[in-house]
Amino acid sequence: MSEQTVTIYKRMKDLPSTRLLGAGTPMCAGCGGLQAVHEIYDILGEKTVFVNAAGCMTLLAVYPFTPFRGSWLYTSMASAPAGAQGVRDALDILLAKQRIKQEQDLDVVVLTGDGAAYGMGLSSTSSAIERGLDFIYVCYDNEGYGNTGQQTSAATPHGARTSTSTDARGFGGFKKDLFAIWAAHRPAYVATVIGSEPLDLARKIEKAKAMKGPRLIIALSPCPTGWDFDPMESAEIGHLAVKTGVWPLKEYENGQVTHTKVPSEWLPVEEYLKKQGRFAHLFKPQRNKALISEIQTRVDAYWAEVERA
Amino acid sequence: MTRALITGNQAAAWGARLARADYMPAFPITPQTEIIETLAGWIDSGEMDCRMVMMESEHSMITAAGAAAATGVRVFTATSSQGLMYAMEMIYGVPGMRAPFVLVNVSRGLQTPVTLEPDHTDVLAARDSGFLQIHCATCQEVLDQTLIAYRLAEHHRVRLPVIVNLDGFYLSFTREPVEIPDPAAVDRFLPGFDPETTRFRAGEPLSQGVVVLGSTPYSYFRYETHLAALQGLPAYAEIAADFAAQFGREYGALETYRSDDAEWVLFIMGSFATKAKDAVDRMREAGWKVGLVRPRLLRPFPDEPLRQVLAGKRGVAVVDQNLSMGKGGVLHSELASVLYGQLDAPPILASFIGGLGGRDIAPEEFYEMIQVLHRAAEEGKPPPPRLLFTGDELREVRKLQAIAHAERTEGLK
């Protein structure tokens, strides 16, 4: 296992009390993605340059304002990891040629949605990992093309209604396993996080920050606008995603996957589903028992396999 | 200074080497690949202190190039044809970061159908992007213009990326004697890269490529980029004069050849101008008052210099190695926009589309163009645009048309 022994984040009260990311962004109220970005930024700090792909978070930096104390580079929907490559390589060249000092160096952090991470940007991410790029990738996963109105993406879960999957069954496909795809590249680190579990998140970001090489984070991001729930439920839905086993919190390191939060007892998935308008058709006008149990079976099968391993 | 017999691709590589490019994101494509292979060889042998990264696409390559330039290193990269098209989102994206670098494009036609052979359709698709464009006619010019391009891109009043274009095959794979300047002399002409305030550093927060809300800030940034591109004209003149003073080779924004007293002018871009100059000499021997004008700068377009050199001419034949579907030759439209409404503009401006997909242009065809201008002037009627074909080629095209027609009508039965 890793040489990482003690975390400075043992209890909730160890978490940073300062808020580095400025307020007043145009993200929706209750945005689970913004919550995760807040928490991540508090740990990564201002010696960072965020390299962004098209999505909701692109609207964080709207001329002439930015909530970041450090730097920001918007690239395109597909090529944020390539932008990170250019920045990292340039900083390394400047350091090697002694044109900048060590303390002027920056951590390079890619920030994209699931649409970019699971789809259009997957080729550039795969290549950045394969080249061993020293960077952190943060994917806030709201399970759809949120910025364009929550169309189905490769991260949309089975049965969810989106603006392009509107019939009684919702989306017929399955969420792509990006964690496994990333881990198959054998990068330094891969982890799943969620803003509603700030301690688990903080430990993982702390760990990633201390490492070199490709470090990739997927943050499930409850999205009131796209998932259709009241913004005040955002953290609760995040908790339920973990307690029902829908969103496994885990990390990959040295060829090993470890689950970082395994409750002794699972809540049924419908506790998570029924809170969200995008799954309302599973309960109304009639209960779609078959589909609910199909979703439950899949979650159970996942954890059964975890137990066997 | 040494003299060597090298290809246009090798000349481009020499330009990057002498410019001491720090960084080269790369991706292979014919006919450009020899450039990155040559540079890779020098990097591997330790002759060049540059970091090369093989990207997975040109879209990523241009993203990395822009990002690295915006971080503060001198960047070189190269592509052709489909590669340029694949990168197009970022070709339009990076100039607004105002981070200078040099992209060599080895021009080649675009699909469909697929071709490896040269024309200018690829590079003209980047015309409105914010990249400045320099077009070369010889291998020597490729090397020299790469050096000039860095000065232009990095000029304080410009700060935009620059494309240096050379024609695939006709220049990329043609060996010509080239003077390779001494590194020390190049260092005097082109000092180390100064990123000015465009750079990512801890403690100096900077936001790049951000969103604007509303049309006013959008127009402001686009207008500023346009103004910077226009500043490229005086900046280029200044840099070219400097280059001539140091290396003795003149590169005005326009190359003019026997055009001062000419009545008829060929207007042509790229390496075919060398063939056209030969045709001009022969027509001069036959007593025709013919000259040639070749734009080296396509962006910024040298409007005023063109008006001056073409004022009072009787006719201009524009040779386009491209075809804008549903319109015609791009250079023809560009020149028309410069000349229209000028009191002493040439009354005849004829369009010839030639050299598509590697097609050669024979000397006789240049003579014929001048004849067309003559006849048009006598008849007082502008000639229609022409796609250049020899008799044999036309017969071949007619045959293909006939077969296609027959198959289409047969198919209906």
Ligand SMILES: Cc1ncc(C[n+]2csc(CCOP(=O)(O)OP(=O)(O)O)c2C)c(N)n1
């Ligand atoms: C090349 C390209 N195609 C399409 C778009 C339009 N677009 C902007 S944001 C977006 C959705 C991105 O989805 P995701 O990565 O999940 O981020 P989210 O919007 O959910 O935050 C799309 C499709 C674009 N900006 N660029």
Ligand code: SF4
């Ligand atoms: S649409 Fe969803 S992800 Fe986007 S800002 Fe709103 S809540 Fe956040």
Ligand SMILES: [Mg+2]
């Ligand atoms: Mg999304």
